[in-house]
Amino acid sequence: MSALAIVILAGGKATRMGGGDKPLREIAGRTILSLVLERVARPDIPVALNANADPARFAGFGLPVIPDARGDFPGPLAGILAGLDWAATETSAADVLSVPGDCPFIPHDLAEKLEAARRSAALPLACAGSGGWTHPVIGLWPISIREELRAALDAGERKIDRFTARFGCATAEWPIGACDPFFNVNTPDELIEAERLAPLVLGR
Numbered sequence: 001m002s003a004l005a006i007v008i009l010a011g012g013k014a015t016r017m018g019g020g021d022k023p024l025r026e027i028a029g030r031t032i033l034s035l036v037l038e039r040v041a042r043p044d045i046p047v048a049l050n051a052n053a054d055p056a057r058f059a060g061f062g063l064p065v066i067p068d069a070r071g072d073f074p075g076p077l078a079g080i081l082a083g084l085d086w087a088a089t090e091t092s093a094a095d096v097l098s099v100p101g102d103c104p105f106i107p108h109d110l111a112e113k114l115e116a117a118r119r120s121a122a123l124p125l126a127c128a129g130s131g132g133w134t135h136p137v138i139g140l141w142p143i144s145i146r147e148e149l150r151a152a153l154d155a156g157e158r159k160i161d162r163f164t165a166r167f168g169c170a171t172a173e174w175p176i177g178a179c180d181p182f183f184n185v186n187t188p189d190e191l192i193e194a195e196r197l198a199p200l201v202l203g204r
Contacts, residue, residue: 001117003092003093003094003095004045004093004094004095004096004097004111005045005046005047005048005087005091005097006040006045006046006047006048006084006094006096006097006098006099007047007048007049007050007066007079007080007081007082007083007087007094007096007097007098007099008023008033008036008037008047008048008049008050008063008078008099008100008156009050009076009080009083009098009099009100009101009137010022010023010033010050010051010079010100010101010102018147020025021051021057022101022102022185022186023036023038023049023101024057024058025103025176025185025191025199027104027185027191027194027195028195028198028199028202032101032102032103032104032185032194033058033061033101034061035051035104035105035202036099036100036101036103036104036106039105039106039107039108039110040097040099040106040108040110040111040197045106046087046090046091046093047063048063048064048065048083048086048087048090049056049061049063049064049065049066049101050065050066050067050068050079050080050082050083051065051066051067051101052067052068052071052073052109055119062175063077064086064090066082066083066085066086067082067200068082069082069085069150069153070083070153074153074158075176076098076100076137077149077152077153077157077160077163078153079098079104080096080098080137080139080141080149081146081149081150081153082143083096083098083141084096084141084143084146084149085146087143088143088146093143094142094143094144095141095142095143095171096138096140096141096143097111097114097139097140097141097169098137098138098139098140098141098158099138100137100138100184102184102185102186103138103168103182103183103184104183104185104194104198104201105179105180105181105182105183105184105194105197105201105202106138106181106182107174107181110128110138111140113128113172114126114128114139114170114172116142116172117170117172118140118170119173120170121168122172123167123168123169123170124145124167124168125139125140125141125142125145125164125167125168125170126139126140126169126170126171126172127139127140127164127169127170127171127172128171128172128182129171129172129173129174130158130173130174130175130176130180130181130182131176131180134161134171135182136160136161136164137160138182139160139169140165145167148166149163178197178200178201179197179200179201183197
């Protein structure tokens with residue numbers, strides 16, 4: 001596959017969690033962010049964290065922290081654009097893999113299956129799917145579309161799937177085993193559920 005960079009999206013306000021940083025919440029004695037990194041990061045792939053406000057709170061992870069491309073919390077498209085801009089200027093990547101910072105059970109083969117899906121469909125974009133749902137924030141994005149994304153954000157676009165429909169977006173499907181591999185922790189109850197699922201998925 002083409003040279004890749006990864007952006008972990010953590011720029012939201014976490015209102016349903018009561019505020020704070022969801023990726024810094026702990027499951028099985030580890031932060032969600034550390035679990036995400038364990039499942040998607042590789043030595044040869046640059047990774048950045050999209051987060052707003054003081055980046056010092058993530059200093060222990062050794063990642064570049066990049067704020068949203070816009071300052072008015074317009075949603076994940078702004079974080080994706082920030083990742084595309086970072087990758088274009090700081091890496092040699094042709095594509096960016098976007099993953100949420102609150103999905104502790106992300107599959108290890110995410111990038112490979114997304115790439116295979118878009119190649120098979122002859123489309124420039126791909127996102128993940130499971131259980132009859134698509135997860136548009138978990139996707140593979142060519143850096144070449146960043147100016148179109150910037151223009152769309154400036155024009156008020158906020159919905160990922162409406163933006164990706166302009167280009168065509170393949171879906172790579174994952175089975176649901178012990179849990180949905182794209183289970184995300186948005187609420188205190190989901191944090192409790194993630195704690196219950198962790199031994200089944202992580203094996204510890």
